[in-house]
Amino acid sequence: MGDERISKHDLILVASPFQGHMTPMLQLGSILHSKGFSITITHTKLNSPLPSNHPHFNFLPLFDNFSSIDASANFTNFVQLLNDNCRMQLQQLLTQKIQQNDHQITIIHDNIMYFAQEVATNLNVRSIVFRSCSASYMPAFLALPKLHQQAHLPVQDTMLHKLVPDLYPLRYKDLPFNNTSTEVLKEMLTLSNHITNPSAIIWNTMDFLENASLTNLQHHYHIPIFAIGPLNEMAQCPSTSFLEEDTYCISWLDKQAPRSVVYVSLGSLATMDEKDLAETAWGLASSKQPFLWVVRPGSVKGSDWIEFLPDGFLEEIEGRGLVLKWAPQKQVLAHSSVGGFWSHCGWNSTLESISQGVPMICRPFFGDQYVNSRYLSYVWQVGLELECLERQVIVSTIRRLLVDDEGEETRKRANALKEKAKYSLCKGGSSFNSLSNLVEFILANSTCS
Structure with a gap:
């Protein structure tokens, strides 16, 4: 591969304003930049990345007319407006860019930012979809129209624990959007139809972890699929967090016994009510294990931060528990004192935990998290499913x-996955090879014929 070919290619990465999507997109940009490509990050003004953290990238802001993401608002309406507001801006900006130099352009866009594909078609350049979810989530998502047609969605209580035909090992309770209304479900399916003809798909995963799902998806899409994860281990880039990370927790972890701490973080969007907060608090306190608990400001409905914690809780856990607003998660999971990760099972958190060999407690909230939880606990067997938020459970x-001994066996399996993940990134490993193939694909397919 000659440097001259790469130097004449510009990659336009279109990121979405969600933390779980922005982080892997910036990681992907860092990896492709290390291969010699010029990287332009196209992003909304909402939750925009900090250019000073990524001096090697060009940044192209789009004015989206949003000031915040309301987790309780209609998600599909938000995404539709986001795409409508950004489409013409991107087309105008890229038209200017194409006129100013003779470089080849390839657009790599987050699956939520589907307007980028229409722009690519209009400008006669290739588009590649980047998916930051698990590959195992997609067969379940693709099955939703049929399951809805069969009146299996929304899921009835009597069906929750039954296996879904043709989607083993998923139960009905593991389906994405299993508890949403029929109307919301229809809107989600409509959104999924916007992405029609990308030239390829990049997936943040590993072949050994999701081989069966990747094979099924290859048969479904009939286009190249590049599994190049875990991006969190491949990329050399600074923090991508929208929230300020409290690094004091690292010195606190330094004082704890090896593999004794349970780290609790439920992602950037999940919310809970006062009752769930109280049960979580007393469950952590009564476990008698040291814990590091991330409680995001506003994550409890109606709260500023921790004012709804139950009376006496902070006194009870003094010296044994630490509550903070946000943590440097990669550092925390890499710390020798962390013995388990209680997680919402978002895909980034899942990959970060697997990369460090940390076993998990699985408590999903929405979307692909249910699928990830099922695979973590039942297939890969590196996590325990938390059935309900009751303190004794x-x-x-x-x-x-x-x-218990069960935890020791779970930890051994987690360490085995960690070693496999590490190998996949080495020369000759599946992710290493897939990244090389992606680079060649971009160079060979930058402009539509």
Whole structure:
């Protein structure tokens, strides 16, 4: 591969304003930049990345007319407006860019930012979709129209624990959007139809982890699929967090015993009510294990931060528990004192945990998290499913993972996955090879014929 070919290619990465999507897109940009490509990050003004953290990238802001993401608002309406507001801006900006130099352009866009594909078609350049979810999520998502037609969605209580035909090992309760209304479900399916003819798909995953799902998807899409994860281990880039990370927790972890701490973080969007907060608090306290608990400001409905914690809780856990607003998660998971990760099972968190060999407690909230939880607990067997937010169940699950023999076996499997993930990134490994193939694909397919 000659440097001259790469130097005449510009990659336009179109990022979405969600933390779980922005982080891997910036990681992907860092990896492709290390291969010699010029990288332009096209992003909304909402939740825009900090250019000073990524001095090697060009940044192209789009004015989206949003000031915040309301987690309780209609998601599909938000995404539709986001795409409508950004489409013409991107087309005008890229038209100017094409006129100013003779470089080849390839657009790589987040699947939520589907307007970029229409722009690519209009400008006669290739588009590649980047998916930041698990590959195992997609067969379940693609099955939703049929399941809805069969009146299996929304899922009835009597069906929750039954296996879904043709989607083993998923139960009906593991389906994405299993508890949403029929109207919302229809809107989600409509959104999915916007992406029609990309030239390829990039997936943040590993072949050994999701081989069956990737094979099924290859048969479904009939276009190249490049599994090049885990991006969090491949990329050399600074923090991509929208929230300020509290690094004091690292010195606190330094004082804890090896593999004794349960780290609790439920992602950037999940919310809970006062009752769930209280049960979580007393479950952590009663487990008698040290814990690091991330409680985002506003993550409890109607709160500024931790004012809804139950009376006496902070006094009870003094010296044994630490509550903070946001943590440097990669550093935390890499710390020798962390013995388990209680997670919402977002895909970035899942990959970060697998990369460090940290077993998980799985408590999903929405979307692909249900699928990820099922694979973590049932297929890969590196996580324990937390069935409900009741303090005694929480105590039992934490102790099963951190104290009992079951936890030791789970940890051994997690360490085995960690080693496989590491190997996949080495020369000759599947992700290493897939990245090389992606680079060649971009160079050979930059402009439509």
